[in-house]
Amino acid sequence: MSLIYQLFFGILMVCCFLCLYRIGRGPSAPDRTVAIDILGTVVVGLCALLAIITGKDFYMNIAIAWALLSFIGTIALAKHLEGRGFDE
Amino acid sequence: MSEIVGMVIIAIGVVFDFFGCVGLVRFPDIYNRLQAATKCVTLGTCFILLGALITCGSAPTATKAALCAIFILLTSPTAAHALARGAHLSGVKLWEKSVVDKYEDDKKH
Amino acid sequence: MRRLVLFIIAFIAWFLLVWPFDTLTNHLRWQSVIAGLVVALLTTIIFGEVRPRVPRQGIIKRCLWAICYLPVLFWYCLLANLDVVYRVLHPEMPIKPGIVKVKTSLSTASAITALCNSITLTPGTLTVDLTEDGYLYIHWINVRATDIEKASRIIVSRFERILRRIFE
Numbered sequence: 001m002s003l004i005y006q007l008f009f010g011i012l013m014v015c016c017f018l019c020l021y022r023i024g025r026g027p028s029a030p031d032r033t034v035a036i037d038i039l040g041t042v043v044v045g046l047c048a049l050l051a052i053i054t055g056k057d058f059y060m061n062i063a064i065a066w067a068l069l070s071f072i073g074t075i076a077l078a079k080h081l082e083g084r085g086f087d088e
Numbered sequence: 089m090s091e092i093v094g095m096v097i098i099a100i101g102v103v104f105d106f107f108g109c110v111g112l113v114r115f116p117d118i119y120n121r122l123q124a125a126t127k128c129v130t131l132g133t134c135f136i137l138l139g140a141l142i143t144c145g146s147a148p149t150a151t152k153a154a155l156c157a158i159f160i161l162l163t164s165p166t167a168a169h170a171l172a173r174g175a176h177l178s179g180v181k182l183w184e185k186s187v188v189d190k191y192e193d194d195k196k197h
Numbered sequence: 198m199r200r201l202v203l204f205i206i207a208f209i210a211w212f213l214l215v216w217p218f219d220t221l222t223n224h225l226r227w228q229s230v231i232a233g234l235v236v237a238l239l240t241t242i243i244f245g246e247v248r249p250r251v252p253r254q255g256i257i258k259r260c261l262w263a264i265c266y267l268p269v270l271f272w273y274c275l276l277a278n279l280d281v282v283y284r285v286l287h288p289e290m291p292i293k294p295g296i297v298k299v300k301t302s303l304s305t306a307s308a309i310t311a312l313c314n315s316i317t318l319t320p321g322t323l324t325v326d327l328t329e330d331g332y333l334y335i336h337w338i339n340v341r342a343t344d345i346e347k348a349s350r351i352i353v354s355r356f357e358r359i360l361r362r363i364f365e
Binding site: 045 | 108112140160180
Binding site for chain 3: 104107108110111114115116117119120122123124126127128130131132147148151152155162165166168169172173176182183185189194
């Protein structure tokens with residue numbers, strides 16, 4: 001049972017490395033920003049899997065905090081790409 | 089029983105996540121990547137959280153998973169929209185084989 | 198009235214996030230509840246003005262339509278994912294991308310927000326920008342029609358009917 005969960009964990013790690021590849025290679029700044037956004041969402045899934053595997057409750061708190069911070073960071077980066085202030 | 093159902097749902101979510109990330113690497117320009125990655129990774133992560141909700145017996149974890157899934161489902165399209173607009177306004181061109189770009193035409197006038 | 202609703206929503210969110218029950222003895226932890234009340238009150242004072250306008254009449258009917266809308270959205274979401282998987286796995290990548298312009302007849306801000314998010318989650322489309330007079334710019338991964346009328350019929354009309362019943 002836990003072997004299958006570890007397989008899932010491995011697949012999600014591969015996803016994270018694909019995102020990191022795009023962050024490193026991406027020819028322009030928006031490409032990197034997209035990859036950072038997607039990496040944040042994948043890590044939320046990773047935290048949920050960790051909460052199941054270890055049976056510890058606090059990983060879900062990490063997942064929620066990560067989702068909130070990732071969203072705010074992405075919006076701030078998008079506004080920066082537009083070349084405007086954050087409060088418009 | 090609930091463990092097997094949860095595992096199947098998590099498996100679907102992980103597979104969608106994986107194909108979303110493959111799309112992120114494989115597609116040619118930022119807008120196509122954003123499409124593939126946003127759709128697949130949003131639904132994939134929501135499926136993983138749903139599986140966590142079904143598998144975890146304890147109430148606090150389940151409610152947190154449900155809240156997190158709702159939050160991701162609401163915010164991820166908004167982030168994608170902001171990123172696409174920011175990329176276009178910062179001057180990233182579409183792929184050279186693109187058919188039409190009405191936005192660029194309207195910005196010139 | 199509006200602030201009271203916001204206060205209740207904030208307190209319920211706090212309650213679900215913190216879950217102030219002791220797992221061993223099943224007692225309510227009063228200090229968590231009091232902290233939640235304080236936090237919800239501060240949130241209400243600071244963000245009381247920001248809440249969007251929601252129409253008053255027929256709220257039950259709107260909720261029922263919203264519940265009907267969820268399976269439709271979920272179905273299109275699943276179709277979108279299978280569509281993306283097909284395009285990713287196909288060796289020649291059958292994509293024909295472009296940005297088209299469509300017209301929507303929805304007018305309230307919350308309805309247009311819901312429409313944009315629905316469009317982003319459905320097969321092959323991604324909202325890029327919107328104008329003041331109801332036009333949306335949409336990135337389409339497989340362009341089938343470039344003129345406004347036809348593209349609007351393909352992309353927007355399947356959500357418009359049900360969203361108008363929910364938000365307007």
